[in-house]
Amino acid sequence: MLDSGGESPEGRWSWLCPRPASTLVLRQGVLKRDGVAIAQGTDVWSCIRAMLRPRSAEDLPFPGGVIGLASYEAGMRLERIASRHMSDEPELIAMLCDDFFAFDRQEKRLWWVSHSAAPVPEIPVVLDDVSALPSLTFTPDLQREAWIAAVKETIRRIGEGEIFQANLTARFSAFLSEHSDPAVIWRKLRQTSPAPFGAFLKIPDFSLLSASVERFIALTAAGYVSTRPIKGTAPISDDPDEDRSYADGLKKDEKEYAENLMITDLMRNDIGRVCLPGSVTVPQLCGVERFAHVHHLVSEITGQLRNDVDAFDLLRATLPPGSVTGAPKHRAMQMIDALEGSARGVYCGSLFRIGHDGSMDSSVIIRSMSWLPEKTGGGTLRIGAGGGITWPSIPEKEYDEMCLKAEALIGLFSEE
Numbered sequence: 001m002l003d004s005g006g007e008s009p010e011g012r013w014s015w016l017c018p019r020p021a022s023t024l025v026l027r028q029g030v031l032k033r034d035g036v037a038i039a040q041g042t043d044v045w046s047c048i049r050a051m052l053r054p055r056s057a058e059d060l061p062f063p064g065g066v067i068g069l070a071s072y073e074a075g076m077r078l079e080r081i082a083s084r085h086m087s088d089e090p091e092l093i094a095m096l097c098d099d100f101f102a103f104d105r106q107e108k109r110l111w112w113v114s115h116s117a118a119p120v121p122e123i124p125v126v127l128d129d130v131s132a133l134p135s136l137t138f139t140p141d142l143q144r145e146a147w148i149a150a151v152k153e154t155i156r157r158i159g160e161g162e163i164f165q166a167n168l169t170a171r172f173s174a175f176l177s178e179h180s181d182p183a184v185i186w187r188k189l190r191q192t193s194p195a196p197f198g199a200f201l202k203i204p205d206f207s208l209l210s211a212s213v214e215r216f217i218a219l220t221a222a223g224y225v226s227t228r229p230i231k232g233t234a235p236i237s238d239d240p241d242e243d244r245s246y247a248d249g250l251k252k253d254e255k256e257y258a259e260n261l262m263i264t265d266l267m268r269n270d271i272g273r274v275c276l277p278g279s280v281t282v283p284q285l286c287g288v289e290r291f292a293h294v295h296h297l298v299s300e301i302t303g304q305l306r307n308d309v310d311a312f313d314l315l316r317a318t319l320p321p322g323s324v325t326g327a328p329k330h331r332a333m334q335m336i337d338a339l340e341g342s343a344r345g346v347y348c349g350s351l352f353r354i355g356h357d358g359s360m361d362s363s364v365i366i367r368s369m370s371w372l373p374e375k376t377g378g379g380t381l382r383i384g385a386g387g388g389i390t391w392p393s394i395p396e397k398e399y400d401e402m403c404l405k406a407e408a409l410i411g412l413f414s415e416e
Helices: 044-049 072-078 144-159 182-192 240-252 254-272 311-318 329-339 395-413
Strands: 013-016 022-027 030-033 065-070 092-097 099-104 109-114 165-176 197-203 206-212 217-219 224-227 230-235 281-290 294-304 350-355 360-364 368-373 379-389
Touching (some): 030 044, 044 092, 044 311, 144 165, 165 395, 182 368, 182 395, 197 350, 206 350, 224 254, 240 294
Antiparallel strands (some): 013 099, 022 030, 065 092, 165 379, 197 206, 206 368, 217 360, 224 294, 230 294
């Protein structure tokens, strides 16, 4: 379920594919199609590309195709960086979605699209109320002092000229001993944090629950590329004057502006690898946008894809998202891996849909949870949070901001 929410223009369409026709999963070096292992050494990206067929669906921005995710480790592999951490989450998932619902939130219209001529499935009644979630205690992979020490080390390396900035993150995990349905947790998440790039993706041994506000890369069938990196955060308020003050303060914040500017330049370089020379432009630089819980600085970079490349080449040239790595990207990623306490997994990767017509849209997997079920009925729930570290960063303040982002999700499991 690609579940649009909130009030932004990006949140118009939602897509629900109850039963994908085929599913590819790459996990810990083993590639499986519909649960059956594929010969070792098979290129997973070629397998995903082969799932597409030239098709169209009138008046719909997604005519069917592949919906999937690429983890942060998938991006590390593309950058040829070995991690010191072992991830137990999928590296890549791709689902062939040819029978699906399309919902236009703007026009309040629902379509059933079926390339296999399947009948419209019965639509169950969904109640408005959402059950209370269990009270959970989340454990961080790095305690406060260790995380602050990692920030100080990052600042030291910036001072020595090794990098310009890095996005430092942490993971929080909780174990549920009883049976729990991740769909119930997702319904609560979408109720409290409506987001333009919300999503619920489920395979038998893994689920992603996302309330992402950040588009990664969008691509039209005609080859027009757009990306909207988010960097820079400020609170929001129900009081209009106070809210305006927060927004104005963010707009004038030199540190946040510099952070966004560097990521914008990094994304210009990444999409420039596969776009026509001279076509890459920046229509919006550091605009303040309001979301459900915070204000953000948002930029937009656009370009025209070369004729000899496609959506998969674009993904491979840009993963992992620059807004969650740092600059220079390759060195920042190496340093991040040395300082962080665990594998990022799907957090900081990208959720994407690639249509049979060659179009693509994708999000950065932030404000998200991953669910790894146990055979006993319980499982592990993980939440990631982080922030960009620059030379003016104050370590204690960076820690508080990271915790504030995590609390938007952890707070769903408090006793209140």
